Amino acid sequence: xxxxxxLHIAHSRTGDKGDTLxxxxxxxxxxxxxxxxxQVTSEKxxxxxxxxxxxxxxxxxxxxxxxxxxxxxxALLGGVTTSIAWDAHGKSISSALLEMEINI
Amino acid sequence: MLRIGSGAGFAGxxxxxxxxxxxxAQLDYLVLEGLAERTIALSQKxxxxxxxxxxxxxxxxxxxxxxxxxxxxxxxxxxNMGAANPIAxxxxxxxxxxxxxxxxxxxxxxxxxVLNDLNFHxxxxxxxxxxxxxxxxxxxxxxxxxxxxxxxLEADVDVIITGRVADPSLFLAPLIHHFQWNQDDFDxxxxxxxxxxxxxxAGQVTGGYFADPGLKEVNNLADLGFPFAIVAxxxxxxxxxxxxxxxxxxxxxxxEQLLYxxxxxxxxxxxxxxxxxxxxxxxxxxxNEVLVWGATGKRKPDRLKVSIGYHAGYLGEGxxxxxxSTAVNRAKLAEWVINERLRANVPQxxxxxxxLTALHHTTYxxxxxxxxxxxxxxxxxxxxxAKMIGHEVEALYTNGPAGGGGxxxxxxxxxxxxxxxxxxxxxxxxxxxxx
Numbered sequence: 001x002x003x004x005x006x007l008h009i010a011h012s013r014t015g016d017k018g019d020t021l022x023x024x025x026x027x028x029x030x031x032x033x034x035x036x037x038x039q040v041t042s043e044k045x046x047x048x049x050x051x052x053x054x055x056x057x058x059x060x061x062x063x064x065x066x067x068x069x070x071x072x073x074x075a076l077l078g079g080v081t082t083s084i085a086w087d088a089h090g091k092s093i094s095s096a097l098l099e100m101e102i103n104i
Numbered sequence: 105m106l107r108i109g110s111g112a113g114f115a116g117x118x119x120x121x122x123x124x125x126x127x128x129a130q131l132d133y134l135v136l137e138g139l140a141e142r143t144i145a146l147s148q149k150x151x152x153x154x155x156x157x158x159x160x161x162x163x164x165x166x167x168x169x170x171x172x173x174x175x176x177x178x179x180x181x182x183x184n185m186g187a188a189n190p191i192a193x194x195x196x197x198x199x200x201x202x203x204x205x206x207x208x209x210x211x212x213x214x215x216x217x218v219l220n221d222l223n224f225h226x227x228x229x230x231x232x233x234x235x236x237x238x239x240x241x242x243x244x245x246x247x248x249x250x251x252x253x254x255x256x257l258e259a260d261v262d263v264i265i266t267g268r269v270a271d272p273s274l275f276l277a278p279l280i281h282h283f284q285w286n287q288d289d290f291d292x293x294x295x296x297x298x299x300x301x302x303x304x305x306a307g308q309v310t311g312g313y314f315a316d317p318g319l320k321e322v323n324n325l326a327d328l329g330f331p332f333a334i335v336a337x338x339x340x341x342x343x344x345x346x347x348x349x350x351x352x353x354x355x356x357x358x359x360e361q362l363l364y365x366x367x368x369x370x371x372x373x374x375x376x377x378x379x380x381x382x383x384x385x386x387x388x389x390x391x392n393e394v395l396v397w398g399a400t401g402k403r404k405p406d407r408l409k410v411s412i413g414y415h416a417g418y419l420g421e422g423x424x425x426x427x428x429s430t431a432v433n434r435a436k437l438a439e440w441v442i443n444e445r446l447r448a449n450v451p452q453x454x455x456x457x458x459x460l461t462a463l464h465h466t467t468y469x470x471x472x473x474x475x476x477x478x479x480x481x482x483x484x485x486x487x488x489x490a491k492m493i494g495h496e497v498e499a500l501y502t503n504g505p506a507g508g509g510g511x512x513x514x515x516x517x518x519x520x521x522x523x524x525x526x527x528x529x530x531x532x533x534x535x536x537x538x539x
Contacts, residue, residue, distance in 0.1 A: 011320055011356060013313065015365030018523070024363035026356065051466035060369050062382050064398075069363045077454075081142055081521040082416045084454050084481045086462040099468035 007098035010036065014094040019079040021053070021090045023097055025068040032104060033066045039102050045070055048100045052093060070097075106282045108275055108299075109332035112136040112166065113306030115143060115185070119166055121307070121330035121349070126173040128346050129332045133278045134174065136166065136183035137271050137304050144268060145413025145519040147187035148219070148243035158189030159196065159265075167263075168200050175206055175262060182253065182274050186265040188243065190214050193265045194538050207539070208263060211256035215533035216268040218410060218526060219244040229522040235412065238522055243413040246526055248533065249375025249404075250287070253277035255535045268411065270374045272300030275333075283337050293377035294401025295339035298384055301372070302343055302361050302396065306330045309343060309361040311351030324350030340397040342389070353392045375408055377401040407525040416520030417483050420450075420490030422497025423458070424504070424511040425477040432460065434505040435476040441504055442480045445496045449489060453482045477510075483518060490515045 009032045014023045027033050046057040055073030077085045109131045111122030115138040138160050151158025163185050174181055186193040194212035201208045222244050224235045245268035256264040276296040285292050302309050310331045315322040329349020334342045372379040384399040426434045439455045446453050456462035458477035480497055484490040494513020
């Protein structure tokens, strides 16, 4: 068992719609799908990103594609079009997610 | 087989990858997506000032270099760059063709503009707020689907130019037209929607917005090739790029794009169907060729989404940078000064330390940066108030902490976007064919 940052075992891309963010989390190797499913829960992600996400986190699982999709509300200081955040689209937030640690 | 290329993923996208696709990918159709949510509101304002304007500002720059190759190679163009004025855009394209001694047939599709039809008092946003709260409203455009494009395809034109159409529909329409797909076969609609969704951001499926050296390698990112799909009659599609172009297409790039801007992957709403991407499967059949199949779908939504642009105020912004071992301390002092100076007039002011916590409002690693930029910003009702922010930051040159450099300021109007829904029956689509 080793503790690693998610960035070593998975990749991610952020998208935005209004004040809601989504990010994919895709293991490089399908064998890590189960560990991520078990450890990278909605609650853990909400806690890890507490400085950014003020709303809810919902995880959607795609076992067919060995991928996850996280949807987070109240994540962009009021929404892309009127947000005054430095990264108004929240596009960089996938990098914050990938800093999370996991045991594999 | 039908071959559809994606030549632009946003209004300001590169132009040369589209030219390579037209000349070398044996395309049947090229789609250019170039209409961001806010762009249409700005275009609507231009049209109000000048009835011959209101289409995408890059239309001439983008279409002029493509037009000779498109016509020579018999590649049909579908684009939403008509923005608020597809008819004026079509006239502009015809004029460009005449200037180049070419003849072409253009279809302008309108009907998405519902600004004068909506009774705003009666409508609520998708979050349940009264639309009247968002005045002054400057634009209201419904997301049209395939039915907006199919009549133009039947008229056999060279160029189809639209206003607001859902991005995947720009790709699904030619598939339906070519294969004569049954529009009530919602599994096919779902699979076709997935193909459109994978292509609509152009380079984002061919290795753009993907590279992370050491983790995710992308070959020759400076010459990123744009994608095209080779679609079979049953909807199975190969997503690929030209062999000599930079970039990469593999299951990693395709999965990232499959989930891009998606919420519940089993219910992706478009005007054409509620697509289910969670049933999709993919396989890398050759280097840079990914076969995608199995997306499904169900009924068409009864109502169409309407994107509403409103004047939201003015963004005022100012920045100044500090360097050296004590940069963070001086940046924090500058931040304090700016807040003290603007507290009374701009209570909603936000300050960030770029290089430290601006992107994520915290840090996940512990290192001291050598350079830090202080940024102050606020959304203000009055333009004059917004301007004060830049002035105060600039004043730190002579009045702030030691060694501030590179100060800059800006003020700009902000168009906000909210969404509502409209019954399909309230929409009338017009297709005007011009030669």
